[in-house]
Amino acid sequence: MVQVGIVGATGAVGQEILAVLHDRKFAVTSVHLFASARSAGKVVETPFGPSTVQLFTVEAARAMDYVFLAVSGSFALEHAEAIAAPGGAVVIDNSSAFRMQPAVPLVIPEINGASIGAKRLIANPNCTTAIAVMALWPLHCHYGIQKMIVSTYQAASGAGVEGMDELLNTTKDALAGAPPSHKVFAHPLAFNVIPHIDVFQPNGYTKEEMKVTWETNKIFDELDMKISCTAVRIPILRAHSEAITIQTKRPIAPADALALLRQADGVDVVDEPLANKYPMPLHATSKYNIEVGRVRQSIVFEEHGLDLFVSGDQLLRGAALNAVLIAEYLEKPYPSKFAKQVA
Numbered sequence: 634m635v636q637v638g639i640v641g642a643t644g645a646v647g648q649e650i651l652a653v654l655h656d657r658k659f660a661v662t663s664v665h666l667f668a669s670a671r672s673a674g675k676v677v678e679t680p681f682g683p684s685t686v687q688l689f690t691v692e693a694a695r696a697m698d699y700v701f702l703a704v705s706g707s708f709a710l711e712h713a714e715a716i717a718a719p720g721g722a723v724v725i726d727n728s729s730a731f732r733m734q735p736a737v738p739l740v741i742p743e744i745n746g747a748s749i750g751a752k753r754l755i756a757n758p759n760c761t762t763a764i765a766v767m768a769l770w771p772l773h774c775h776y777g778i779q780k781m782i783v784s785t786y787q788a789a790s791g792a793g794v795e796g797m798d799e800l801l802n803t804t805k806d807a808l809a810g811a812p813p814s815h816k817v818f819a820h821p822l823a824f825n826v827i828p829h830i831d832v833f834q835p836n837g838y839t840k841e842e843m844k845v846t847w848e849t850n851k852i853f854d855e856l857d858m859k860i861s862c863t864a865v866r867i868p869i870l871r872a873h874s875e876a877i878t879i880q881t882k883r884p885i886a887p888a889d890a891l892a893l894l895r896q897a898d899g900v901d902v903v904d905e906p907l908a909n910k911y912p913m914p915l916h917a918t919s920k921y922n923i924e925v926g927r928v929r930q931s932i933v934f935e936e937h938g939l940d941l942f943v944s945g946d947q948l949l950r951g952a953a954l955n956a957v958l959i960a961e962y963l964e965k966p967y968p969s970k971f972a973k974q975v976a
């Protein structure tokens with residue numbers, strides 16, 4: 634008997650959590666949608682049937698087995714620990730509020746599910762990190778990644794339903810000859826790319842870029858791995874892509890790397906460049922697995938380097954799917970398929 638609560642069920646991530654729970658036949662007894670007094674009482678259509686939104690209270694949330702938080706970091710900071718306190722629910726938080734807190738596991742189940750232990754508050758990684766590490770973990774285990782340079786091509790969905798709507802509406806406006814406008818993004822996104830996601834940090838990187846560094850270091854438990862990221866918003870609806878260059882301790886050959894990636898769960902190798910087959914957001918959209926391809930020897934780092942390209946659905950592996958997989962892991966834990974072989 635598993636009772637699941639979702640806070641933020643009408644947002645882009647909340648909607649996907651409902652869809653994934655249903656699609657993966659997660660054994661729920663009942664699903665409860667929690668919101669503020671403004672939305673409480675509304676009836677919302679879900680894949681499980683119509684559901685009346687309940688007023689959020691910590692007590693009501695604590696009565697669940699799992700609570701997915703698909704709301705702001707400030708809400709999570711205020712309530713997550715109280716919901717998860719002994720006797721309460723397991724909380725899976727999609728915000729960045731707790732990700733870097735040492736006592737809170739930051740989890741991709743296929744990589745570091747074991748880090749959850751007896752913890753009841755679990756952080757879901759940022760989408761950009763989650764998509765990249767699916768391909769990087771097997772490579773790190775076998776070859777030991779020392780340094781990494783990442784350039785991202787991020788979809789509008791990273792800014793929620795409002796971001797997707799702004800992209801669609803401003804694209805239509807532009808085609809109709811209207812002047813460019815923007816509210817959600819720092820600049821008009823239609824027919825543009827914007828090298829600015831989240832706020833700038835004192836070191837000149839944005840917070841989105843630093844999340845890739847901080848979160849990958851934490852998930853891989855490799856605080857000395859050097860990672861530099863440039864995060865760019867592009868006019869795509871909901872799949873992120875990333876061009877990644879790695880420098881490894883052990884020599885790495887593209888064919889061996891591809892053979893390894895083919896064994897990884899959650900990863901599809903799409904790498905037939907001569908047949909025009911490589912990862913693309915168009916194909917990665919609405920897919921559970923991330924795509925990896927364009928795998929080639931780096932001409933910079935030579936036999937100790939590889940270039941690759943990944944695409945993954947921002948709302949699925951980047952958010953809702955990973956969150957549901959965390960709950961699945963807790964119901965039935967399993968070891969990572971790969972273990973570190975390079976000291």
Ligand code: 2RA
Pocket residue numbers: 759760761787788790791792830841
């Ligand atoms: C973005 N990574 O794409 C953020 C969302 N978590 O804006």
